[in-house]
Amino acid sequence: xxxxxxxxxxxxxxxxxxxxxxxxxxxxxxxxxxxxxxxxxxxxxxxxxxxxxxxxxxxxxxxxxxxxxxxxxxxxxxxxxxxxxxxxxxxxxxxxxxxxxxxxxxxxxxxxxxxxxxxx
Amino acid sequence: xxxxxxxxxxxxxxxxxxxxxxxxxxxxxxxxxxxxxxxxxxxxxxxxxxxxxxxxxxxxxxxxxxxxxxxxxxxxxxxxxxxxxxxxxxxxxxxxxxxxxxxxxxxxxx
Numbered sequence: 001x002x003x004x005x006x007x008x009x010x011x012x013x014x015x016x017x018x019x020x021x022x023x024x025x026x027x028x029x030x031x032x033x034x035x036x037x038x039x040x041x042x043x044x045x046x047x048x049x050x051x052x053x054x055x056x057x058x059x060x061x062x063x064x065x066x067x068x069x070x071x072x073x074x075x076x077x078x079x080x081x082x083x084x085x086x087x088x089x090x091x092x093x094x095x096x097x098x099x100x101x102x103x104x105x106x107x108x109x110x111x112x113x114x115x116x117x118x119x120x
Numbered sequence: 121x122x123x124x125x126x127x128x129x130x131x132x133x134x135x136x137x138x139x140x141x142x143x144x145x146x147x148x149x150x151x152x153x154x155x156x157x158x159x160x161x162x163x164x165x166x167x168x169x170x171x172x173x174x175x176x177x178x179x180x181x182x183x184x185x186x187x188x189x190x191x192x193x194x195x196x197x198x199x200x201x202x203x204x205x206x207x208x209x210x211x212x213x214x215x216x217x218x219x220x221x222x223x224x225x226x227x228x229x230x
Contacts, residue, residue: 035219037166044123044224045158045166045209059217062121095165105213106156106171113165 002026004096009114020081022096030074031102036081038092086118124222131228137198140225142210150191154213157195161206205229
């Protein structure tokens with residue numbers, strides 16, 4: 001079945017780095033753009049980044065621009081989020097999300113999320 | 121990239137209808153028909169309820185409907201049921217080729 005599984009979360013000190021992975025299965029991964037969305041404890045959803053189907057284009061939320069990098073490996077059906085210079089306000093559950101159709105703007109497949117805690 | 125504005129909470133009795141608003145600008149909600157709505161129960165991943173302003177994915181109850189007027193989108197839940205109690209978020213594509221979520225609305229079934 002169509003599935004996204006995130007990994008790589010954990011506890012990290014302020015200023016350090018962490019790389020999240022999202023493994024996809026059950027669909028033609030190389031045809032879809034992929035997104036990362038996060039949710040701080042008790043707070044709302046925040047869109048983080050998107051990468052095009054072929055990895056040629058990336059866009060970021062202002063809050064992470066210059067610190068986070070989204071990338072993908074279509075041979076491994078995996079999308080990544082490299083997070084550098086982490087701040088306490090980056091503490092959140094991080095979800096990867098797939099659009100409903102390859103060029104669509106609505107996210108219909110979500111992973112279970114991976115928790116990132118940045119300690120000060 | 122300011123979050124879209126939603127009411128913090130909306131409540132209704134079983135069987136009633138409620139509407140959640142989502143206000144943005146001409147750079148997001150008003151400029152594109154790429155508004156979607158998500159339902160999130162505690163501890164769970166969000167679930168897509170409406171896409172492209174007013175379309176329902178397969179499997180989503182027809183009690184959920186969406187619309188848009190100018191810079192404000194709306195989600196209506198008719199025939200409110202206990203299982204509809206959850207947090208709801210709108211989302212829009214933006215003129216910067218990014219996406220922005222709403223502030224979220226907690227729906228309570230009285």
